[in-house]
Amino acid sequence: MSITDIQMLFKFIGGLGMFLYGMDAMADGLQKSAGHKMQQLLGALTSNRLMGVLLGTGITAIIQSSSATTVMVVGFVNAGIMNLQQAVGIIMGANIGTTVTSWIVSMSEWGEMLKPEFFAPALVGVGAVFSLFSKNEKKKQIGEILVGFGVLFIGLGFMSASITPYRNAPIFGQAFSVLGRNPILGILAGLVVTGIIQSSSASVGILQTLALNGIVNWQSAIFITLGQNIGTCVTALLSSLGANRTAKRAAVIHLMFNVAGAVIFGIIMFILFQMNPVLASSRISSVEISVFHTVFNVTNTILLFPFAGLLVKASGIFVRGNEKEEASDSESEMKRHLDDRILETPSFAIENVNHEVVNMGYAALENFDVAADALLTSNLSEIKQVEKLEQKIDHYEKLLTDYLIKINNQSLNEEQHILVKNLFYTISDFERISDHCENLSELATEKANRNIIFSQEAESEMKEMLKAVRASLEHAIKARETSDMSEVRSVVQCEENVDSLEEELRERHIERLSTQSCKPENGVVFLDALSNLERISDHAHNIAGYVKEEI
Template sequence: MSMEDLQRFIQFLGGLGMFLYGMDRMADGLQKSAGHKMQQLLGALTENRIMGILLGTGITAIIFSSSATTVMVVGFVNAGILNLSQAVGIIMGANIGTTVTSWIVSINEWGEMLKPELFSPVLIVVGALLGFLSKSGKRKQTGEILVGFGLLFLGLDFMSGCAAVYRTNPVLLHIFTFLGEKPLLGVAAGLFVTCLIQSSSVSVGILQVLALNGMVNWQTAVFINLGQNIGSCAAALHSSVGANATGKRAAVIHLLFNLAGAMVFGVIMAAVFRWNPAFAAASVNSVEISIFHTVFNVSNTILLYPFAGLLVKASGILVKDDGQQKECTLDSTDEMKRHLDRRILDTPSFAIEGVSHEVVNMGYAALHNFDLAAQVLLKDDTGEAVQVNKMEQKIDDYEKILTDYLIKISNQSLNEEQHLIVKNLFYIVSDFERISDHCENLSELAVEKAKRNIVFSEDADRELREMFHAVRSSVEHAIKAKETADMTEVRAVVRSEELVDNLEEEFRERHIGRLSAQTCQPENGVIYLDALNNLERISDHAHNIAGFVRDEM
């Protein structure tokens, strides 16, 4: 290799780097702009497979990678958020969504004004100005998208310029012709490059760059493209290592789907090329590759849609149960870890949705501990104190798991709204943990009360019951406020908190009156006042949670 060839190769790699970075910036900006809408997409998903296809297409169009979408699907299935029937539709849609990138790459063949050298610098300048000068988060995200778009096409221009020199190179032309004449080798080449790059969108883009310079014929392009579609399964298969059997099956479904399509289209196109050798040897351009790529993925989805159930069954035959699906073998902390799957982190909107659900579950666990503490103190059932301690330990574990996951989410690229939600979730997790701490305090007070043979007066007992009822209402409404984002629930917490504050002040004064009248022993009063104080603090934490929910509305 001459020095000039080495220089062109380095420039080609530099162009590829700009292409990859630009695509990443575009996807990142689009994800930030979509924000909460991405979460709504998941919420709209039902057993309707067509809805799943639309969802998979939409997500892939936003994040520019069918591999990333299917990796995320493996995570959802592994976490129990999706079942395999729902996953099939999303996987089919992901293959359609990935065609968006190929159409973007081919845009420079749509007209002279769309040549990268003309509009790429303009996009980069406008995007950079928006990013640096705008205070609005939305405008900054638009700037990020424009810069990514510009860099993507600048990278394509670099790669195309380097490849143009070799358009008449007899060695390269012979290689591409040979790959076309040997379909299995063509498929293997596309498969290898895609597995190496870990992105079918990028490998298809490279093929289009070569096609731009007239280096690829139809026969070669088709078989390489079929291999690229199979290669897009590599990321999901690799990601499924360590997943449960259901998660592995989702990755296998993606492989079976693409393999079946490649085999059917491979046979059809081989027959077409044999029948029409002139067409097989004709040069293909990037727009025509986009057309074939789109026709293949849409037709494959239509063809295999009726057999989705068979794909699920086939995945079950290939991947046997590993015993992890039996939820009875898992305790709740294991379930929470499984639900907070690391594969979902690359799509922060969905990761936030998942962790929010688990925070609500932590809230209900804290409420259960509150009910246990009430039983210990009000019914003198000190045997339940052990259960309160166990639940408190479990809630401490929840706090650690959720906090660790929230830290990982906060290290992702988030928009302003998502930053606020994650920050508030940190605080809400802490508030639920503090509620459980106070429940443990109440349980310890009950045990101390039993040791000293303390018996509350009828008035004190009635007041504590009323206080417990008001505080429970406050906590329950706070959990529902977080669960439903309903302002009615937030207002209910505010009303309950006001009632609790008033009751605490009133009951404290009554207690002082009883002490003055010597109808209550001082040692009884210490337990009573500490219980009031813990209950009032629990209500304060519920009020904090409602405040964080209100901030997000």
């Protein structure tokens, strides 16, 4: 191998690296720009399978990877966020969405002005200026997209230039002739290459780069493309290894769908090439690969869409096991819901963790109810229940904080950074609320051990305070859950009511102590309880304040 050959090899490797990096950077920029729209897409998901297909197409077009979409679907199914009927539609749509990349790659054949060497440097230059010097978040995101787009095309240019000197080399003609004559070999070649680089978009891009140099024939390109569509399933299958049975079935559905399409089209195209040897051996262009890739995925979806239910049933044959999930307690459920696969798309991961933070809030509300009743009744069993709930909430805090740290390490836009920061604070506030509930249970223990009984007047006042604080906490949780400004305003009103009530009840109780109508030891428990309740309301007010910042 000569120095020139080594130089061309390095050029090809560098070009491939820039292509992959550009595709990733462009996808990051698109995700940041889509931001809240991605959450709305998830909200639009229903049992309507056609909606699932459209959703899968849209998500894959944004994140530029059907593998990433399918891995995310495996995560959603594993977390119980969606069922297999919904998943199958998204998987079908993901195959259509992945064709966008092939059309981007083939742009250089659309006209002279669309050749990478013509406009890619300008895109990188403009994008870099936006990313580095603009203070506007949207412009920074546009800059990221432009840089990614430009680097992608420069990488393609490098790959193409490195292959050009060898376009007439016999090895290429012989290799593609062998792959074309043997459909199985062609499909295996596409499958292996895609399985290794974990991206059908990238492997189709490499094939299109070879086609740009006129060294790929129709017959080999078609079978390699079919193999690439099967190879893209490898990522999801590997991802499903640590998932539950239903998630494994989602990955198998993806494989069955692509294998069925490859078999149908493989047979049709093999017969067509036997009937038309001239077409089989003629050179295929990058645009023609894009056309076939799109026709294959759209037609495959149309053909198999009516049989989606059968795919779901068939997946149960390949993945056997007990329908009953091993873990059913709420802690295990939360672990399952905080699935790392969903981190592939931060918008969805944030939406998911927000849901779990709300669940933590309701657990804190449950703890408050138990602690409040324990304080009034001195019930020892309820005091023990508060301790158990406090331990559970402490563990929730750790799980959610760890997951938020992972999300924070992803590529987020400014709006998402604010939301993640506020979720960190919200978790801390819910944990502090639970701590105050534990304080109330300790006061209940003291009340029981020392046989302290509140006077009728004091008990009535305590019930009034408990009711006001509970309302504040409940509205704060609903504000976090719904992002509804009316709930935020309700918390503000409740907090004002709690503050004035705490001051008023404290004065009344001090007056009772001064007239000796209440024992001093009773007064300490009562006043400490008021302080803890007022602090719970303060934390509820904090939570509502975070929501207000986001609206």
